[in-house]
Amino acid sequence: MKPVPPAPEAEIVVEGQHVRLHNLHKVFWPELGLTKADLVNYYLQVSPYLLPYLKGRPFIMKPFPDGASGRSYYRWEIPDYAPAWVHRWRYQARTEERTIDMVVVEGLADLVWVVNQACIEMHPWLSRRDDPLHPDVALLDLDPGPGTTFTDALQVAAWLHQLLERAGTRSYAKTSGRKGVHVLVPLERRYSFREVRDWVKAVARRLAEERPHLVTAARTAEARRGRVLVDYAQNGLGKSVASPYSARATRTATVSTPLTWAEVEQAQVRPEQFTLLTVPERLGAVGDLLASLAEGQLLPDVSALGSGASA
Structure with missing residues (x-):
């Protein structure tokens, strides 16, 4: 066109x-x-x-x-x-x-x-209209608190990936398009939002126990100071998240962009690299890094998760 x-x-x-x-x-x-x-x-x-x-x-x-x-x-x-x-x-x-x-x-x-209609951003639900009570993706929203950076959020994302990978659970990362990182876990549509939220909350607390110097699952101002919040609150009926490839209403026209786990671990990327002007070319080079997100999976028991990355 x-x-x-x-x-x-x-x-x-x-x-x-x-x-x-x-x-x-x-x-x-x-x-x-x-x-x-x-x-x-x-x-x-x-x-x-x-x-x-x-x-x-x-x-x-x-x-x-x-x-x-x-x-x-x-x-x-x-x-x-x-x-x-x-x-x-x-x-x-x-x-x-x-x-x-x-x-x-x-x-x-x-x-x-x-x-x-001037909708700069795309905000779909985490569930589909044919079964709205059962999400097909879990969201771990990594939000840097005061005194922390996007690089810190990438570090926490890498730890989460390692934690989930040990249980054989696939996860994917994307920039939020603002200052944080979204870690997405594809699901079979058998879990209620409460079950998914409780699971994400338990994973967040598990990582916060292992990495208390940089990770918190608590939303208080004191707990967030100097730490990255692993937020579970968006896992609810009627909640939405900026979709992959959604533009964001930021000064630099950033885009919520999928990352490879190598990019996450190397921690050299910045949100400002991914914009309306650069993302189409990136897609032509790397394709859709989330293509297998549609393949659902069972959630592992949190008690069975291995420990995160070594210090």
Whole structure:
């Protein structure tokens, strides 16, 4: 598909659907001179890699109408003006009596439509609409606390990988696109969110016991000072995570990017290396490093995990 121009408006045909695009000339990243058109074109380029991580998942919209440095808000319910062809899923919220229709990005036309709503970031659920109560991935969210760095988060990710690998459990790493690292563990869809959250919490506590100088599972300000938090809280029904290849609303237009475990262990990469401008070329060189994330697996008993990396 041809790149869209940075014009006030354009109409493109995607998968047989006419998608009207607005404000393509609007600058979304002032320091880089990148416009909304650049965002649309990025997602057109990476869509073959991105769409498998969005398809079938309820999608939480997060528009940034004034660009990456402007205000944003979460929007669960698809707006009334959305075209009839945009895929959606009816969700009965536990805290409300009413139902809401959520977007589901099933194809390129859906993706272009949500990006036109100024959704810089992609926020899908950790479960799919055909079985929303059972996630197919567990998330260990590594968040550097005050006094720690992205390099420290990479070290903790490497320790987690070694810990899980000893139990024969596959895991994958990606930058969050901000200051942290996401470690993803693919699952068979047999566990409840509570079971997954409890497992992630137990793994986090296990590593924190072994590496108390750099790792914490506690969310208090005191516990986080000088340590990397292994956060388990996003493992819940209705929670979302920035998908692989999601752009982020940062000053440098970073992208949540999968890493090889060699890159994690060598700890030479930085989030700022992976942007709207660089990730398409990286994908052409290394492909999708998370391709086997779709292959589910059983969770090991935490008591059976070996110890982490040697000091």
